[in-house]
Amino acid sequence: MRAPAAERAVRAELDAAGLTDPRLRAAYAACRDLHAEHGRTYYLATRLLPPARRVDIHALYGFARHADEIVDDPDGAGGGDPHTLLDALDAQLEAALAGAPLPGSRPEVLAVAETARRHDLDPALFRDFMVSMRMDLTVTGYATDAELAVYVHGSAAVIGLQTLPVLGTVVPRAEAEPHAALLGVAFQITNFLRDVGEDLDRGRVYLPADELAAFGVDRELLAWSRRTGRPDARIRRALAHLVARTRATYRRADPGIAMLEPVSRACVGAARVLYSEILDEIADAGYDVLGHRVSVPNRRRAAVALPRLGRALTARGLQVARERVTRPAAG
Numbered sequence: 001m002r003a004p005a006a007e008r009a010v011r012a013e014l015d016a017a018g019l020t021d022p023r024l025r026a027a028y029a030a031c032r033d034l035h036a037e038h039g040r041t042y043y044l045a046t047r048l049l050p051p052a053r054r055v056d057i058h059a060l061y062g063f064a065r066h067a068d069e070i071v072d073d074p075d076g077a078g079g080g081d082p083h084t085l086l087d088a089l090d091a092q093l094e095a096a097l098a099g100a101p102l103p104g105s106r107p108e109v110l111a112v113a114e115t116a117r118r119h120d121l122d123p124a125l126f127r128d129f130m131v132s133m134r135m136d137l138t139v140t141g142y143a144t145d146a147e148l149a150v151y152v153h154g155s156a157a158v159i160g161l162q163t164l165p166v167l168g169t170v171v172p173r174a175e176a177e178p179h180a181a182l183l184g185v186a187f188q189i190t191n192f193l194r195d196v197g198e199d200l201d202r203g204r205v206y207l208p209a210d211e212l213a214a215f216g217v218d219r220e221l222l223a224w225s226r227r228t229g230r231p232d233a234r235i236r237r238a239l240a241h242l243v244a245r246t247r248a249t250y251r252r253a254d255p256g257i258a259m260l261e262p263v264s265r266a267c268v269g270a271a272r273v274l275y276s277e278i279l280d281e282i283a284d285a286g287y288d289v290l291g292h293r294v295s296v297p298n299r300r301r302a303a304v305a306l307p308r309l310g311r312a313l314t315a316r317g318l319q320v321a322r323e324r325v326t327r328p329a330a331g
Contacts, residue, residue: 196289236287281296
């Protein structure tokens with residue numbers, strides 16, 4: 001049950017997006033709830049977007065979150081065999097993208113298919129995403145960064161490419177796409193570094209084995225540190241190396257923010273700062289991500305978001321003024 005203020009916010013976003021079909025409104029609202037519950041950093045940044053654009057980001061997040069839940073916690077995703085659940089999700093997605101949703105399709109599927117239609121998203125992006133989700137059911141580690149890159153393309157780079165048409169660009173989209181993909185990858189690798197312990201509990205390691213080995217680290221050492229709660233200098237050095245490389249990925253992605261429409265820059269800028277500050281928290285914790293989960297404090301989230309809110313509102317006002325000037329006269 002949503003609080004009254006949240007209910008009003010949901011209606012305002014759906015109205016701004018011009019969504020009138022009750023079934024679609026309910027589907028988008030369900031995605032927003034998922035986003036608010038599970039994607040704290042990304043959700044906060046999304047609040048800086050104009051209301052009409054938020055619904056599509058909620059839909060993209062909601063679909064990805066549900067698929068991720070199937071591979072990480074199938075009981076929480078409805079129960080059953082995860083392979084069967086992914087097959088069902090894939091069938092629903094393909095049908096909905098083709099404009100003929102299957103009876104009983106999940107709300108996340110209905111919403112993301114409508115977002116794909118509204119923004120003419122390439123269906124191949126969704127297929128690549130599902131390939132990576134299937135990899136999670138069979139692959140437990142990656143020997144090299146090149147192997148990991150195959151997974152990360154579908155699980156992260158395509159997310160950046162899906163969101164780009166929603167955010168809008170001031171340059172040809174193809175010029176901004178490499179930066180959007182890189183930012184998605186940087187976010188994903190940041191999550192991997194933060195969640196090494198939790199992923200290890202699920203039997204997975206999302207860090208390149210050869211790069212860990214260069215520092216004398218293997219899965220057994222990670223498991224020992226996780227089990228005992230004792231840090232290890234070799235793990236610390238390996239993680240410091242991977243954190244530094246991820247910071248470089250953020251820097252390579254940064255030029256893309258200025259390529260976005262002004263009304264979207266505050267959102268992406270806030271997400272970039274907050275996600276990259278997870279790396280700061282990892283470093284400040286002595287790279288001990290196996291003993292506890294690091295996070296950016298709420299006060300810091302607010303300190304990053306609030307100044308950008310003013311800039312976002314200014315950008316929206318300027319956009320509205322330009323639209324009024326360029327709008328054809330009636331009659």
